[in-house]
Structures are given as C-alpha cells and as structure tokens.
Amino acid sequence: MTEKISRSIFKAYDIRGIVDKTLTEEACEQIGQALGTLAHEKKVEKICVGRDGRLSGPRLQKALIKGIRKAGVGVYDIGAVPTPVLYFSTVYLNTGSGVAITGSHNPPEYNGLKMMLAGETLFGDGIAALYDRIVSGDLYTALNEGSYKEVDVVPAYIEKILSDVKLSRPIKVAVDAGNGIAGPLAVKLLTKLGAEVTEMFTNVDGNFPNHHPDPSKPENLVDLQAQLKSGDEEIGVAFDGDGDRLGVVAKDGEIIFPDRQAMLFAGDILAHKKGSVIVHDVKCTRNIRPFVESRGGVCVMSKTGHSLIKAKMKEVNADFAGEMSGHIFFHDRWPGFDDGVYAATRLLEIVTRFDDANKPLKDLPNAVSTPELQIPTEEGENFTLVEKLSKNAKFDDAKDIIRIDGIRVEWDDGFALARPSNTTPVVVLRFEADTKEALERIMKRFKEEILKVAPTAKIPF
Known part of the structure; x- marks a missing residue:
C-alpha cells in the first residue's frame, strides 16, 4: 500500500x-x-x-x-x-x-x-x-x-453481571449517558438488577446534541445534578461516549470524583480480601494511600493512562485500580478491564446496603482540590515544559517529589501535579490541600516555579 x-x-x-x-x-x-x-x-x-x-x-x-x-x-x-x-x-x-x-x-x-x-x-x-x-x-x-x-455478546455480558452483582434493596437512580453508546445497555442492566432508572440522553446519537459525553468535566454533569435535586432519585451516574468511564453524583448534587469512588470500591474489596493491591494514578488524592493501608491493603501509584494502568495491574497483580479520569478497573470478580457500566453496578451494590444510599459516599475522606486544569502549549511543548520544571524547579519546602509521570510535589498539607498530556498538547495541573488557605499557597508556589521556566505560559489561575 x-x-x-x-x-x-x-x-x-x-x-x-x-x-x-x-x-x-x-x-x-x-x-x-x-x-x-x-x-x-x-x-x-x-x-x-x-x-x-x-x-x-x-x-x-x-x-x-x-x-x-x-x-x-x-x-x-x-x-x-x-x-x-x-x-x-x-x-x-x-x-x-x-x-x-x-x-x-x-x-x-x-x-x-x-x-x-x-x-x-x-x-x-x-x-x-x-x-x-x-x-x-x-x-x-x-x-x-x-x-x-x-x-x-451483550446477553452473555448481562448474564455474567447478574450472576455476580446483587442489590440489597430497590433503588431509584438517574442515568445520564450523554447520547453515548452505553445508554441502552446501562438502562437494561440496571433495571434487571432491580433498580428503577430515570433515563437522561440514553438514546445513542453520534452528534451528542445535549452535552459532551465526558463525565470528568463538571459542566457535563449539570443536567444530572438538576435531575437529582428536582426528582426522587437517590443517586446519579453518568458515562462517557464509549462507556469505559463512570461519573457519580450524590443526591445533593455533589460530584463524587473518581479518586473518591476508588476509595469506596477499594474499601469494599479490602473488607473481603485483606492484602489486596490497589493501584491509582498520579492525579489521585493523597487520601487514598492512608485509606487503603489502614484497611490492610497495599497502595501502588501508577502513571496516568488506561493502557499503562492495565500494565501496572498485571505487574503487581492488583485487585483494583482507579484513575482520576473515571476509568475504574475491577480484577477481583471481573476480568480487570476498565468498565463504567460494570462499575455502576458495583456502586449500587455497595450503596443499597445502607438505608441512606448517600451515607457511604459522604463518609469518604475529602480534601479541598481543583479539577484538572490545563496549560495550552504547541504540539510537543508540553513535554519540554514539564521536563524543565522537573529539572530546574526548587521545592526545598516539600516533603517529597514524585517523578513517575511529570512532577508531583507533596507537602504535609497538600500536593501539586504537572504532567504532559499524552493525548492533547497541554500540561495537566492538579492541586489538593487540607484547607482552602493551603491550596492557595500551594497553587501560588507552583505557579511561581512554572513561570521561572516558562515565562509566557498561559496558566489558568
């Protein structure tokens, strides 16, 4: 050719x-x-x-x-x-x-x-x-x-999940599929499990006429939040365009970001299997390690990327992995691939054990954090910028610097991350801290160091 x-x-x-x-x-x-x-x-x-x-x-x-x-x-x-x-x-x-x-x-x-x-x-x-x-x-x-x-293979997929996942009581759930491919299957599966489903944009339409099918962006969860506030559903779930990522919204409209979802799932697995290895990517909360270790688990940090996480899971024989973008990987009762629809069934399995489905979500450790922020760059420049930052920045006040994927700087009260996206020409930033004041200090500190190595960088804060 x-x-x-x-x-x-x-x-x-x-x-x-x-x-x-x-x-x-x-x-x-x-x-x-x-x-x-x-x-x-x-x-x-x-x-x-x-x-x-x-x-x-x-x-x-x-x-x-x-x-x-x-x-x-x-x-x-x-x-x-x-x-x-x-x-x-x-x-x-x-x-x-x-x-x-x-x-x-x-x-x-x-x-x-x-x-x-x-x-x-x-x-x-x-x-x-x-x-x-x-x-x-x-x-x-x-x-x-x-x-x-x-x-x-859809009937076999549904049958496999129904033979394994059990809800403890009926539950009403709102499902926003963003007109992606997961809509019809998710509705069918959750209904068969015993949930009552409020459907939102569950018809497949490749034009995505309602909102972008990306639950990692808060603006794409606005419709789901509004439905939960006005309707009688207990919880809301959302899927991305191809159904391998999960978004979760609590009854009061709070977004349960995937690193907190990961703690919920890891805790459930560790209750049945002590010593389980739990993998998470560099963008996840600092709370995940103490949460996992206090429950007898082993915590492993990985580079970001669904393919890289699967490789890391194989390497360390993990039972579970969670990624900040919403890819959730179960390898305890499921074959270890990222599956937003299956993750939604496991979520309902956990929350239906409680009279108040939102209690286990609200009980998860939380921190003050930013969503993913991005510095736009020219093609390839994102790698150069992060390399310069990693080499030249001085963080003498930090307690640890992790360089497995970009640079993650840890302080006693928070962290800052900069990594080059492998999919678009941007530098991805994320910040987390114990308090609003600490978050502001860490963001200011990180911004100063970025501007030293890239004075013209368009920093979004």
Missing part, C-alpha cells in the same frame, strides 16, 4: 484522529492489515471488533475488518457496543484480542481505535510499531482472507 498515513493519529494509548482528514477508511484498512500481520506472527487466529455510536463507526469498522482479514486473520464482529463489552468479548470468545472503534469522549468529528492483542493492551511503542510496519510495507497478505462472523 502506498497511501500516506498520518503519524499524528498514533497516540500513546490508542489511535485517534479527525475522520476523513487524518483518520481515513484507507488508514483503517492499513492499520487492520498491520494488526492482522502482528496477530499472524503471534498465532492469534481471531480478533473481536466492535464500535461505539459515532456516525463514522460503521464504515471505519468495515475498512478495519477488511484489513485484518487480508492478513488471513478471522474477525468476530460484535457490532455497536460499549468499549468494555468489546473487552469482555475478548475473554468470552477466548481471543484475547480486540479492537474498539471509538472516539471516546472526543467531539463528534473524531474517531479512533483502542486495541488489544494476545491479552496485552497496545500502547506506546506497540502502537508506534504499527505505523512503522505500514510505512515500511512490512505487511502480510494471506492467500485466503480470514473468516467473518457476527456475534451478539
């Missing part, structure tokens, strides 16, 4: 681009053949392929499948499903390999691919290697194209 393929779409955790500009049908076919070539080398016979609700999904899926089959590898087409159902299919159909065609929480004009092969999620060098194969023409073409079969 000689068509040029854009290097820019090969990101750290997945492939992502603007449809028909950087991510074309030709590119998807080439990527499919590269994946198929790799599968052929690893003796993988079949790959599961699914897609989210984006308008470009069907044709990109068709092109990808054509490429995979060209390399002689068979395809299970599991249709339009949340990304976690694709992950589930790789276990259920025993392929260990799958591709989700999804733009996740990006605007409608985007789409992308999340990939796993032979039980490993592709990231970093593994994704870059696909690009190298395509441009060098190192692609295998089989004499006979691979097989093709449509399979509906």
Whole structure:
C-alpha cells in the first residue's frame, strides 16, 4: 500500500484522529492489515471488533475488518457496543484480542481505535510499531482472507453481571449517558438488577446534541445534578461516549470524583480480601494511600493512562485500580478491564446496603482540590515544559517529589501535579490541600516555579 498515513493519529494509548482528514477508511484498512500481520506472527487466529455510536463507526469498522482479514486473520464482529463489552468479548470468545472503534469522549468529528492483542493492551511503542510496519510495507497478505462472523455478546455480558452483582434493596437512580453508546445497555442492566432508572440522553446519537459525553468535566454533569435535586432519585451516574468511564453524583448534587469512588470500591474489596493491591494514578488524592493501608491493603501509584494502568495491574497483580479520569478497573470478580457500566453496578451494590444510599459516599475522606486544569502549549511543548520544571524547579519546602509521570510535589498539607498530556498538547495541573488557605499557597508556589521556566505560559489561575 502506498497511501500516506498520518503519524499524528498514533497516540500513546490508542489511535485517534479527525475522520476523513487524518483518520481515513484507507488508514483503517492499513492499520487492520498491520494488526492482522502482528496477530499472524503471534498465532492469534481471531480478533473481536466492535464500535461505539459515532456516525463514522460503521464504515471505519468495515475498512478495519477488511484489513485484518487480508492478513488471513478471522474477525468476530460484535457490532455497536460499549468499549468494555468489546473487552469482555475478548475473554468470552477466548481471543484475547480486540479492537474498539471509538472516539471516546472526543467531539463528534473524531474517531479512533483502542486495541488489544494476545491479552496485552497496545500502547506506546506497540502502537508506534504499527505505523512503522505500514510505512515500511512490512505487511502480510494471506492467500485466503480470514473468516467473518457476527456475534451478539451483550446477553452473555448481562448474564455474567447478574450472576455476580446483587442489590440489597430497590433503588431509584438517574442515568445520564450523554447520547453515548452505553445508554441502552446501562438502562437494561440496571433495571434487571432491580433498580428503577430515570433515563437522561440514553438514546445513542453520534452528534451528542445535549452535552459532551465526558463525565470528568463538571459542566457535563449539570443536567444530572438538576435531575437529582428536582426528582426522587437517590443517586446519579453518568458515562462517557464509549462507556469505559463512570461519573457519580450524590443526591445533593455533589460530584463524587473518581479518586473518591476508588476509595469506596477499594474499601469494599479490602473488607473481603485483606492484602489486596490497589493501584491509582498520579492525579489521585493523597487520601487514598492512608485509606487503603489502614484497611490492610497495599497502595501502588501508577502513571496516568488506561493502557499503562492495565500494565501496572498485571505487574503487581492488583485487585483494583482507579484513575482520576473515571476509568475504574475491577480484577477481583471481573476480568480487570476498565468498565463504567460494570462499575455502576458495583456502586449500587455497595450503596443499597445502607438505608441512606448517600451515607457511604459522604463518609469518604475529602480534601479541598481543583479539577484538572490545563496549560495550552504547541504540539510537543508540553513535554519540554514539564521536563524543565522537573529539572530546574526548587521545592526545598516539600516533603517529597514524585517523578513517575511529570512532577508531583507533596507537602504535609497538600500536593501539586504537572504532567504532559499524552493525548492533547497541554500540561495537566492538579492541586489538593487540607484547607482552602493551603491550596492557595500551594497553587501560588507552583505557579511561581512554572513561570521561572516558562515565562509566557498561559496558566489558568
């Protein structure tokens, strides 16, 4: 194949681009053949392929499948499903390999691919290697194209969860799916579990006409908060565009951010299994370590990124991981992939043990913190800025500096984090402290050091 393929779409955790500009049908076919070539080398016979609700999904899926089959590898087409159902299919159909065609929480004009092969999620060098194969023409073409079969795995996914998760009492829950692919499945599953569901934007619409399907941004939870205040639901949940992330809102409208969700889930697991290893990313609260350790668990900090967290979980044999962006990974009674819909069922399982479903949420340790803040940069400059900060900044008053992913500076009463995003040209900042005064001091202190190494940086506070 000689068509040029854009290097820019090969990101750290997945492939992502603007449809028909950087991510074309030709590119998807080439990527499919590269994946198929790799599968052929690893003796993988079949790959599961699914897609989210984006308008470009069907044709990109068709092109990808054509490429995979060209390399002689068979395809299970599991249709339009949340990304976690694709992950589930790789276990259920025993392929260990799958591709989700999804733009996740990006605007409608985007789409992308999340990939796993032979039980490993592709990231970093593994994704870059696909690009190298395509441009060098190192692609295998089989004499006979691979097989093709449509399979509906949703009934098995629902049955598996219903056989395991049990609610202690009926509960009324508001579900905001942001018109993403998770809506219909989440409503069906939660109803079968015994919950009464108030549906919000649960019809799939790739134009996302109501709000952006990204529950990590507070502005996308405004409708859910309003519903909880006016309605008789006890709790609210929200999903991102492809259903692998969870947002949670308490009855009074308080957002329970994912690092606090992680404490709730970790506490539940540790009540049944002492010594469990709990992984969290660098953006999470300082409260998580004492919370886990006081309950007999082992706490491990990881780089941010769903692929990197899965790799870390394997390395340390973790029972659970939580990421600040809303990716929640259960590996105690579930196969260890990030699944917002399954996480919602586990949430309801915990809160229905209480007469007041919000009590366990409100009892979680809390701190004064900022949401994710961003410094916009030129492409690649975000890495340079954080590197300079890490090398040159002086934090003599800090008690610890962690450099596993960017720079996280810990004081006795709070922390500051700066890390380069692997998906967009920004530096991600996050701050947390015991008090409002401490938060202001830490933010001011960090800002001073950033401006010393990057005087023109547009700092958002």
